Amino acid sequence: MDERTAAAVSWLLEADDPAVRHLARRELVGTDSVTDLTGPTAGPWVSALLAGQQEDGGFGGDPYRKWTGAHWRLVSLAELGVPADDRRVAAAAEHVLAWIANGLRYPPRVVEGLPRSHASVHGNALGACARLGLAGDERAARLAEAIISWQWPDGGWNCDNQADGHRSSFHESLRTAWGLQEYAAATGHEGAQDAADRAVELFLEHRVFRRGGSGEPINARWLSTPYPSYWHYDVLAALLVIARGGKTNDPRASDALDLLEDKRRPDGRWNAQAQWWRASDSRTTPEVVDWGAAGRPNLMVTLNALRVLVAAGRVSLED
Known part of the structure; x- marks a missing residue:
């Protein structure tokens, strides 16, 4: 392990929030303990995400309310590695799965033979619920099958009724691919894995962030490293999904990996x-967690970047 990596890992292991320490120990150091497994729910981030939970497992109002609805809280809980057997976490997962499965009664509009679905909503819910113990629920199976049926020929998904069918939405496709990856990992569902792999191939066809013709960045915002990404596409979030698909060594990922190293x-x-x-007191898009302001060293961005670069063989964790 080089000096810079050792310093970054030490910083993560000394984080104030136990969820970060737990993830760093498990994924970067390779150790777990009883304290690690129970600690994440005791920290300030998870406490904030679970604050105000109601009897039905939700948090009042629209589950998709940005960014304080039950849907977004559950995705963050799943990404923080909270234990699925925590009753509060289990109740939140049940609430979200019931909500998203109920919505399957209303299939997406089909325009020129292509479903125009908000698949990232469904994919995020599927991924979080699969991580949190509900992959075997028949509602999760119905959700996965619906998502697969909405996939476009190029491997992605799109909600735009005006899209001509030539290209699906990278925003809509990223979290959908993640949800299918998580469901496939939990159940062995080959169709879900195949669909996720097709989406990863779509990203790689564009070298993660480049236009097919000119090679210029498709969108300058994709080159930033926010956390959380929510439903937005960006280089680091895409590389995480590519890594989970086992494709970080694909030569077409090299430009994005170079960019990440340069940052x-x-x-x-x-x-x-x-x-x-x-901030939580904002009138628009408030959060219940202070994830760290832009322009400052960020715990989750650092953790995710190390995950990606380790998977790509560009960073070693060996002493």
Whole structure:
């Protein structure tokens, strides 16, 4: 392990929030303990995400309310590695799965033979519920099958009724691919894995962030490193999904990996370069967690960047 990586790992292991320490121990150091397994729910981040939970497992109002609805809280809980057997977490997962499965009664509009679905909503819910113990629920199976049936020929998904069918939405496809990956990992569902792999191939066809013709960045915002990404596409979030698909060694991922390495600070950490959320007292897009302001070293961005670079063989954790 080089000096910069050792410093970054130490920083994560000393984080104030036990969820970060738990993830760093499990994924970067390779150790678990009883304290690690129970600690994540005791920290300030998870406590904030579970604050105000109601009897039905939700948090009042629209589950998709940005970013304080039950849907977004559950995705964050899943990404923080909370234990599925925590009764509060289980209740939140049940609430979200019931809500998203109920919505399957209303299939997406089909325009020129292509479903125009908000698949990232369904994919995020599927991924979180699969991580949190509900992959074997028949509602999760129906959800996965619906998502697969909405996939476009190029491997992605799109909600735009005006899209001509030439290209699906990278935003809509990223979290959908993640949800299918998580469901496939939990159940062995080959159709879900195949659909996720097709989406990963779509990203790689564009070298993660480049236009097919000119090679220029498709969108400058995709080059930033926010956390959380929510439903937005960006290079780091895409590389995480590519890594989970076992494709970080594909040559077409090299440009994005180079970009991620270039963003690394001299001290081995990464900044959050953008943020989609605002403080909890904001009137628009408030968050219940302070994930760290843009322009500062960020715990989750650093953790995710290390995950990706380790998977790609560009960072070693060996002493």
